[in-house]
Amino acid sequence: MNNDNILWTLAGHFALLSLFAIGGANAAIPEMHRLAVDVMGWMTDRQFTDMFAIAQVTPGPNVIVVTLIGYHVAGLPGALVATLAMCGPTCLAAYWIGGTWERFKQARWRTALQAGMVPIGIGLMAASAFVVARAADHNLVAAAITLATACITFWTKLNPLWLLGAAALMGLAGLV
Numbered sequence: 001m002n003n004d005n006i007l008w009t010l011a012g013h014f015a016l017l018s019l020f021a022i023g024g025a026n027a028a029i030p031e032m033h034r035l036a037v038d039v040m041g042w043m044t045d046r047q048f049t050d051m052f053a054i055a056q057v058t059p060g061p062n063v064i065v066v067t068l069i070g071y072h073v074a075g076l077p078g079a080l081v082a083t084l085a086m087c088g089p090t091c092l093a094a095y096w097i098g099g100t101w102e103r104f105k106q107a108r109w110r111t112a113l114q115a116g117m118v119p120i121g122i123g124l125m126a127a128s129a130f131v132v133a134r135a136a137d138h139n140l141v142a143a144a145i146t147l148a149t150a151c152i153t154f155w156t157k158l159n160p161l162w163l164l165g166a167a168a169l170m171g172l173a174g175l176v
Contacts, residue, residue, distance in 0.1 A: 010078055014070075022117060026128050028128075032069065036048055051069060055068060141175055149164075
């Protein structure tokens, strides 16, 4: 596949993904993973989870994972094309829908639609967490750390950064 075809492929896939990323780019992580790892074979599970981790710790929006995938696939042009394809359609849709949305702020259908989008967004983000955890957990210790972190974060008020630090130390110690 030549570079032009790769860029068109990146543009097409990420433009389509952008329209279904309800709740942000992280909501599309399962499909990004399926596309980049399973369908196109652009990278391994490990490479994908590493890019996801880098995107999460860098300042700025979570959509950086798209830029990293594009860069991995086709260098700087790939990073630009993937990012513009992921952001462009949703920006245009938000601009167009925003005006209409504001005109109908008292409509019952708007309230119902808005309330219905919340569980969809949460479900998509939960699916993203599951896909990334499944790709990153290569042994039982890693899976146990992921499960323990999720449970502690859910049921306590402990800052998740402490758990990330503890997991990092376990990784440095060679336990994972």
